Amino acid sequence: MHLNKVSLEARHISLSYGKTEVLKDVNIRIEPGEFFALLGPSGSGKSTLLRLIAGFNQHQRGELLIDGKDITGTPPHLRNVGMVFQNYALWPHMTVWNNVAFGLVERRESKADIKRKVGAALELVGLSQFGERRPGQLSGGQQQRVALARTVVIEPKLLLLDEPLSNLDKNLRVQMREEIKNLQRTLGLTTIFVTHDQEEAMTTADRMAVLDHGILQQVGSAAALFDFPVNRFVAGFVGTANLIDGTITHVNGETIIFRGEGVGELVLPRNSDTPGAGKTTMAFRPHTVSIRVRDEHVEASRAWLDGRVESSEFLGESSRYRVRVGDAMIVANQPHYAGLALFPPGSEVRLGIESTLVRFLNR
């Protein structure tokens, strides 16, 4: 199956239900063949945006372009945009075969063509033997594959996935994640999928967009969002972040002095994107913080703070500590190796922040 790759562009899309604004001036461009994620908490408008692309919602302002053509007025059944629903929406009164064949029957394709294409689609998802079964007889993962087969068999321009993995248990999720990614690579389809799980988005998507309350926060690759979040929301949503409000008091050529509220003063190197003096929020990830016993020798490449351990969690590959520093609670990840003992609660420790990995965000 060789499918056309199309681009999708949303320009100034705004959508409201009555007085509630659900999407506010959203602008995204998705490249042909991309595996793109829409990430956000519930109520962020991500599903609405997806359904808008499918044609089930209507935006009031803006344009929606597929391969440069505005499809705003086109009804859903004419858009040829394949959508896989969160609950798979397999029809219980039809067999797997008929479910998959549905779109082809609608297009009045010949019996021979249908047979060929459905067979190929089922083979693609590994369910060739399941043609005569009914959806009720399949497991969750199998149902999802049927839903995928049903959608790709009609050779759509775009593939839309609405929270495809949220109904599966954890192990299955990881497995299906890979399968979907492989499928997309094989077909080369431009794919947009919606999720609230940042791990899912980060592991599968080429690029992703983060939405909050209908406003687009940031678009970029997973690494870009993880390392260089533009605001508190993205910092906190994509991965865990330590956020300390404070003021940059002195800017001296190569260094700055940051006074964190309730935390104390830190001397940090000045980067190209470090802001000038004034109020700001210091953001750094737990894995950039090392934790030592209070009186141990410390290296100068890090900025050190004293604190007391409040609680710890053993995660297998690392241990996560919550350390009280002054008024703030700082999360630090310590890589684990066999035999390493955890710091007990109450221990006096020293936290060392990798200063080159500190980011400053607007307050």
Add this chain to the structure above:
Amino acid sequence: MSAVLTEPVTPQAPINRSAGPGIAWGHWSLAGIVLAFLAIFLLVPVGLVIYTAFVNETGALTLGHFSNFFNQTLMRESFVNSLMVALSSVFFASIIAIPLAYLTVRFEFRGALLIQTLGVLPLIMPPFVGAVALQLIFGRSGSVNLLLNDWFGFTIPIMDGLVGVTFVESIHYFPFILLNLVAAMRNIDGAMEESAMNLGAKGWRLFWRIIFPLSLPGYLAGAALVFVKVFDDLGTPLVMGVTNMLAPQAYLRITSVGIEDPLGYVISVIMIVFSILALWMAARVMKGKDYSTLQKGGGSLQRRKLGGWESVLAYGWIVFILLVTLAPHIGILLMSFSKVWSYSVLPDSFTIEHYGTVFTDSKLMIYNTLKYCTMAAGLDIVLGTTIAYLIYRTQLPARQWLDYMASIALAIPGLVLAIGYLRMFKGVNVPFTDTPMVATWFLIMIAYAVRRLPYALRSCMAALQQVHISLEEAASSLGAGKVSTVRRIMVPLMLGGILAGFVTSFITAAVELSATILLTSSQSQAPMSYGIYLYMQSIAGRGPGAALGVIAVAVVALGTYMSHRVIENARAPVRAAHE
């Protein structure tokens, strides 16, 4: 048979489904057709009836007819009698139903199956058919009284006059209360009872203070339904020769004085008002008191085993009720096979010639019933599906009103609808012919369809609610247009509910008499119910009438059974796919 009175459900607004301006035309025209049908065949005739009651011959508004009505002793008496009979029937039906409900829900015993049967048996025999047979069993010189007189020297005049009507109606309609009450009780979370027990309540007190009040909405729904149906019933008092009640009086006046007689309309208005009042009150009490508190993971009420004498009492009561309920069925069966049954406990001699007579002379009537009821039921499910679709799948403004309007038919007695048709279509001919509309069977069929629509609508709406909208959106995203989606996805998935609605419409229409009596002009148009009524009017006709009655009951029983099976089968696959 769904006897549960439910409020029209507010449609969950599907997430902004305006899918383009072009499609709205289809929705509007569909809504228009439905509206036109409801207007012509429900709203206008009923409106006409109400209007006529308030208008004198010059066309001016007047309350003169009403004051005329209330000035006549006979009319006042009929009014009071109708009220009393309806209320007493509710009372006695409750007396029968409440202990049975209690037994079903509270105890584990094999008699539960018997009670379930009791919940269905009476409903398959229309009361006017049963009334005739009951005369022979419970009448002044009926089997029971003859035996009582012989053995004990007294008789029970249970079939005389108003008491007789109350008796017949009570044993026919108690299942409405029974079924509703059991359903309501089953929905009570066991924790309610357990916490009461924890605080010291038990037994009868527990029942009356906790369980019954919590099931009150269900009870009231059933009671309101019984009240309305008894208040509006024409066939039973007519067959029993009781004329001093509202429905027979309206019928008698319209047929003997004429369609212009204002008192008939006054009575119609009173009947409508009380019906609406009863239904509204029941809905009102239920609103905000949806006590179905069954939590996830919670169990229903505890059940215990019956003790020794409790068992005797329970079975005794059940068997007694069963016998009384079965009396009309047995009676009709005996009558259909008896040659002569007069002043004796059992018939003198038996014969099968009555069935022969029915099959030679009345094939047409059976055919008519099949014809009218199939068409009416078909019309009902088409309308029901359309209205359900319009309410749940479109954004038309005020679409809820389609549901309300169709449901008004619940409060309109068949008698009143018939009067409305007679008046509205008086002098109107079938287009392109000069046959008057009222002389054709068309209006009979329409009357059946209109009055059954609320039940079919409930079935269709429930069925559509079970079809998740994503199933249709998926079809849409795969290229299916509206019509294709409805045809390939929506209707097949609703099929169980649609069929159930069809069967319910069919079997209730098959034994309808009130509207039929007024709208049937010639014998060749007569359906079975009218045929039974006619047969019962002559000496030699009793036997064949009973035979026809047995056939009607068999049809209804078959239909009820099939409808239950269909609903059960249809539920299974839909449930499975919603994991």
Add this chain to the structure above:
Amino acid sequence: MLRTHAVRGLTLSLISAFFAAHAGTVAVVTSFPKELTEIYKKAFESRNPGIKIEILNKNTTASIAYIKELPVGQRPDVMWASAPDAFEVLARDKLLQPAPEVKNPQAPAKVGSYPLNDPEGMYYGQALAGYGLMWNTRYMQANKVPAPKEWADLVKGEYFGHVAMSSPSRSGTTHLTVETILQGEGWEKGWAQMLQISGNCAAITDRSFGVPDGVNNGQYGVGLVIDFFGLASKYSGFPVEFHYPSVTAVVPANIALVAGGKNADEAKKFITFTMSREGQELLFDPKISRLPILPNASFGAKVPANYPDAHEIAKRAKVSFNSTLSSDRYQVVVSLFDQMITFRLKDLQAATGAIHEAERKLKAKPNVQAAELLKQARSFAYSPLVSESMIKDEKFLELFRQNKKEVAVAKQLTGLEDLWNTKAKANYEKAADLAKQASALIK
């Protein structure tokens, strides 16, 4: 798809159905039961293929209203019922048309002294019937009630609660029976007798069939019925007997051609058939049991053994029925009966019961005072509320013939009816009271 099929099917059946009832169909409105109409329908249709008989079953009063309300050209073709006065009403309102050619020349012109056919030629006698008493032998035996011979027997105490009759407003034949009694005994005496008989009634039934039906299945002991009900029941095997009292009349059941019907020509054929010899023979069927208009002797062997002879009975009948008088005061009689008896039965029964009780006691122990009270009670209970002079007053009768649609007329009529109703109730209560007092006096 389901929808389009259904719509198509619906339209087709509608169209075909409407074309069914037309030329080749004769619509007959009748109060006769199914057995009779079926037999005639089958016999006629087999002799006249191509003509269908449509039966519209309505009781007499409903038939009149039905015909009246339909416009010319849409009315049924034939009216066929027992009561001659219904036909009088229709004739007077110009709803019938003459068809002299349908008459059977062999039918005698009179039955006793009563003309067989309408002198104006608007309607024709099709069968003959008398009125009489029907009783259930088992019931009578079990309750030790003697078989009655005359109407007057039924006023006696031993018949209390064992009698049944219908109401003139619901049954043309009952109206005829009532008129027969009124004409036979005179207005005042006739009403007194009727009220006493009604007081002994267990029920006033809705349709005339309710009486023979109740007697058949043993609900009532004695019923006032038209003869064929009694005869048919007897021949069907029910344990009943029938007897013609001397105060009886033999009156024709009539058939007529309705003016403004759709199919006058073929309708005439049907009417002719019913009065022809073959049509008359059908009356002997045990299920029908009516008396033919042709003399019994003319049928030779075809007439069943011991079959009543209408002309014989008519000859010895005491009453010479005056149908003009009957139709003139039809509304009043019907209304008065309903208001005094049908709707007040319970009170009348109570009064009668009390009176019988007092009578019994009085027989055992005569008591002048009690007898006086009893006489008063009787006069309260059994006097008609419309006097003999009033019933002869033309203006009074005219009031009842007016158009009930007008609010003023309706009001007046209902006012009068209500007055009778309330007065009757009061009278009966008073009578019951007096009778009880009388009983109390006898120790």
